[in-house]
Amino acid sequence: MRTLVGLSTSGWTEKARWALDHHRVAYRYQDYLPLLQERWLRKQVAPGEKPSVPLLVEPPHPAAHGSFAIAKRAEAVGQGSPLFPAAHLDAITAWNSTSEEVLDAARAYAMPRMLASSRVQAEMLPRFVPGWLRPVFAPSARMIMRFVVKKHQVTDGNPEAIEAAVAPAYEKLRAALGGRTYLLDTGFTYADVTAAVMLVLLGPPADRHQPMGPNTREVWTHPGLTARFPDLLAWRDALYDKHRRT
Template sequence: MSRPLFVAAWFSPWSERARFALDHHRIDYREEAYVPMLGEPLLRLRTRVFRGPVTVPVLLHDGHVFRDSVEIARYTDRLGKGTPLFPASAEAEVTRYVELATGIMEASRALSVSRMARDERLQFENLPPSVPAPLRPVFARMGTRFMTRKYRLDARDLEQDRATIRRGLERLRTDLRGRDTLLPDFTFADIAVAVSLTMLRPVEHPVLPLGPGMRAAFTEPGLAEEFGDLLTWRDKLYAERRSMQGAAGPAAA
């Protein structure tokens, strides 16, 4: 069996939740860093997606292409050694929490990219070390504009996005009620929700070595303070469940 190739953006929550699943199942994979805009031509060639949006994470393995974090996580259940992340008895519940977490992440992405667009320091930190110093200002601005266009973020209502996040967090607070996991057993629901909370305030864990600029971009101060109990739950889950196998970073390869 060949070694899977995981193409991911190191700072992306979508990539992190797939990486979390790969590491949960102790899968031996190689990670290749994806740089928005610059890496798109090769990604299209690899995935055979020549029109429309193309995104990471992507997992390439034995002639198969998995183009979505949930699809990748489902595949890890078939490939790996850990306890199932999508148990048949809890399929509907896991799906419901994944959808809730995805909604939080999509709304949070609009807020974080908006912050990056206003702060060149944040844009620079988003670039890999391989970009030459004279070109970094140009690529930083181009990258932010690229993300804004790709996800149509300039058309979003940021206050409505904050309201969407708050509703999701209130639902999670009600459902957790002091529990360690959302369902009786640890599942991908916990991974999806814990990762979504990294966009409220980034987790402090070696697998996500964000610098101060990226931490600022992914922090929503008011909501982080209001829902500090959820962040405490997230931090505990990362401390207990997050393997050190897949340490991300701008130079991951």
């Protein structure tokens, strides 16, 4: 059985899950435990690669590392309409690069806010921890978050600086869409997936698509960007409702 190892609140993991679900690829999902599983993760990636999730483990085949590689793997083994039409591969790759940069900025915005909130830390604990014990174990979640911040060299995301860094990418998306449903003339592709996921700073998708606690949802939401791009938020939500199979 294929196993997707990831972080439930990660945009990178969400892109991988969306592609797998779109192509109806059967898999088991496993939440990655940073710090505790780091040694295991290093053994799964190729020498010289930075160990990170998402990771698709499917013995005896080599693991697929990263959301883009996992989405391509889903296309190769799954079914349904293509997410990577050959004629638009360059455009899709370019939109994915933009999405990666924005997600890096989103992580820089959210992580310091997570570290400052004991309520978020309680929400981020594994599901098997009962509600009454979550406040007790919140410091463990904070320790893991600090490890993630150090591993990815996350800098303190000043809200004004984050808005200045991200707004041009959102403006570019607005112009490219021009009121259309999809970015490319072939219909729904991975360009739409990767662009939709990078809009997390406008507020994460609805719980029916990506469940998370209310405090966690709040730390990912940038009020300034949300006010500037309501049309992109509406586009993202409509795209999720139409295409996000789970």
